[in-house]
Amino acid sequence: MPRRKKKGKKTERKLELSDREKYFLSAFMDIVENMYGPTARKVLEYIVESNGVVAEETLGKEIGIKSNEARKILQKLADEAILGYKTGKIGDKTYHLWILNLDQIEGILINRLKKTREKLQLRLNYEKENTFLLCPVCGRRYGLDEAFDYEFTCPYDGGQLIEFDNSDIVMFLEEKIKEIDEELSKLGAL
Ligand SMILES: [Zn+2]
Missing domain, CATH: 1.10.10.10 (Winged helix-like DNA-binding domain superfamily/Winged helix DNA-binding domain)
Known part of the structure; x- marks a missing residue:
């Protein structure tokens, strides 16, 4: 009862x-x-x-x-x-x-983590495979091809583009991916 x-x-x-x-x-x-x-x-x-x-x-x-x-x-x-x-x-x-839907939650969670991981991985590849330049005046970032097109001068303010070290971004993305992998392995989904 x-x-x-x-x-x-x-x-x-x-x-x-x-x-x-x-x-x-x-x-x-x-x-x-x-x-x-x-x-x-x-x-x-x-x-x-x-x-x-x-x-x-x-x-x-x-x-x-x-x-x-x-x-x-x-x-x-x-x-x-x-x-x-x-x-x-x-x-x-x-x-x-x-x-x-308790039984759905596991699947939803794992899917979401995997999708986020995919996006981060793409971004990481992009960061690793490309060279970037920075305008010290406005802080805009340019890819190497773009920088060539602009003759290494920022089209917005004429700043001389300098090499941009993206290792912090790379490290950040790798850290995030590691966190997701840990989460996925806890869920038995790696
Ligand atoms: Zn600029």
């Missing part, structure tokens, strides 16, 4: 998460916060606390945000396949329920 809900007190059963799922979720919360802001994180955290299901009609009130804002966030999370959707009836009232 389901437990009765006491008035004003939360007694819902918590989602039972394995350590692996907890790890995914917490990494995922960070991504959601980066992409959609702290309110989206709050919504997702609330969904997890609510056993993975929330009603659109009451969510805003329950976490203290406007209902249209709550709906927008739910929609965005659904676009990412984080949430699924169904309607349910309680009495004669229809509720729109949003359900956490």
Whole structure:
């Protein structure tokens, strides 16, 4: 028999998460916060606390945000396949329920990391395979071909282009890729 809900007190059963799922979720919360802001994180955290299901009609009130804002966030999370959707009836009232796709999160997370890694790798190759020059006046950076075309003079301010050492950028990108690889290997996806 389901437990009765006491008035004003939360007694819902918590989602039972394995350590692996907890790890995914917490990494995922960070991504959601980066992409959609702290309110989206709050919504997702609330969904997890609510056993993975929330009603659109009451969510805003329950976490203290406007209902249209709550709906927008739910929609965005659904676009990412984080949430699924169904309607349910309680009495004669229809509720729109949003359900956490816990089993999707691992795949979404790994895909996102891999895509980011790909982008960083392309950027790293570009940095490694090219020579750059810098205008000391405006700080614009030019590729070697471009610099030739401009006869090593900045077309904006006539500054004489100087060699640009991109080893800091290369190091930064390599570091980022290493971080992602560590993350992927923790997830068993490398
Ligand atoms: Zn310049």
